[in-house]
Amino acid sequence: MSARADILAKLGTLAPTAGAAEALLVDPVRRAVAGDLTETFLAALTLPASGATHDRVAAMADVPGAVAAYLDTHGLDRAIFLPPDPRLAADWSGFKLSPVIMPNEPAVVAVARLGIAETGSLVFETGPCAPMLPNFLGLHHVVVLPVAAVVAQLEDAALAGPQPRAHYWVTGVSGTTDIEGQYIRGAHGPRFLHVILID
């Protein structure tokens, strides 16, 4: 018998009674998010564990200015990797744009589909205009997020229907506690996370 047949024969393939799995989704046990979603999101985002900074602008047209200001604060050149994402359409003429992501890219700009107030997480999906690797390579991760895209809980991030290749939640920066339990930022990926909210 094949391994598959052997394993399934041992386990049986008894289907659960209708609604049994769904019943375990009712009233998920979680910390309720009350009050203003954006404020709750920002509170979680800026906790020491997450350690992100943020800025707020009126429209997408103001984002390049906010990115420039952030880079200036950190003494960085105005050089970024910018994915070909139509959601990031703006006047980026003041920047040197990397044509491809470099292994030691100093700053990467991206746009999140959602922000999650419960945990301060940013939600991304892969797609033709949304590469995944840059969001894990750059030292500074600058993420654009419309205020209207902040949702309450982790469950709200799930996508119905066919899934993209990858769907990922970023909560803070790349960190490690692997040496003596001491928390270090920027283990492999971003050491800095900066969120630019658009009203």
Add this chain to the structure above:
Amino acid sequence: MSASAFTRRADAALADPVLKIAVERTAGTAEAKRGIAVQHFAQFEQARVRGAAIKDHVIEHLGHYLEQFEAAATAAGAQVHWARTADEACRIVIEICQAAGAKTVARSKSMMGEEIGLPHALAEAGIGRIETDLAEHIIQLAGERPSHIVWPAMHKTSEQVSALFKQHHLEPHNEETIPAMAESARRHLRDGMLGADVGISGANFLIADTGTICTVTNEGNAELSLVPPRVHIVTAGIEKLVPSMGHAVQLLRLLARSATGATLTQYTTFYTGPKRQDDSDGPQAMHIVLIDNGRSTMREEGLAEMLRCIRCGACMNHCVVFRQIGGHAYGGTYPGPMGAVLTPALDGLAKNRDLPNACTLNGKCQEVCPVKIPLPTLLRGWRERSWREGLEPVSVRQGIAAWAWVAQRPRLYRTAVRAAIFGMRRFGRGWIKALPMASGWTAHRDMPAPAAESFMRRYAKGER
């Protein structure tokens, strides 16, 4: 009776002056952080009940969910493989690597990979292996095995890590700080990760309705080692299934808090199939190896509750025995209380009968387990089975038989207790420093001297 392999390892661990400091630094921090996280999540207890119910539901209908997962993952373009044993799983992984012409693989820390002996299998096949998790990188350099399921290098002090990096890194750190050491590893690992032919990961969850696998990391090393290579291979235990994303989310809330005290891991990623035609990055092929390796037998033989385990490490962080001897003394892939339950199932009870005894039954592991696994009960189950199967040494069997014979005769038993009290008190009052036939105890610690009279005698006298 000669000392068992476990006893020898535990003795060596206790005699190591550095080990306890190293274990204490990481496990102590983890314990404190988890405590704070649980305080801030008032409904933690209800969440544990729900988490256990989700896992029990899946374990009961495991075959059904495996078939559902296989169909959905295949529809998304992934190739699903099945392995009964560790050897079968390794063979499948190696064949995929060879078919892909792989010279190097980047591995993202997975306990399943350790369980099936994948590092060894890759070495035998002549395939280069880059461990991308910082701790796995440290132990790869040291040529050791993980000593903890979340912090595999917790037995190493920063001084030891520093020496390893200076020996192996091309541009090692200049200053003796932990951030500088982490930076050295960042520099060293980056090119290897981006240039690997195959990326291998485990899975924290397999989501049945969409055929999705979920990995969680704090370093982002999984994503860096799974996106650039041509092929992504997943090795996952069959118990990792959940019906849907909504079920996974509820377990994620428990996992991060129990492991590191965070509300969520920094990077929580859901992969469904390989790169799509228009995607701008991702692997060309995705293979998922579903591994039984004793799990279906565990379900049949009274260890179904152990299959709830989500590998957070809280049980070992809170275990008084683990905190003294560290992870290597346990000898298996999984240390601590969960390891003491799993290792006899994976590797045989006869070889590992000491593990269920390396436990004080203080219940702390069960108290902190996010999915309420009754670890002390399962450990007692192994002890009983070891007795039934005659695996206990003759001296233990005869000693217990003699005690039972006396204990069934109350008058004789009380006389024997009086004699023992009289005898023992001749060796010391308060604390006994040395006692004939009990040197196994008194060589390492004093024995409390018994009270002048037994409880039964004082009770009989009307003291109550």
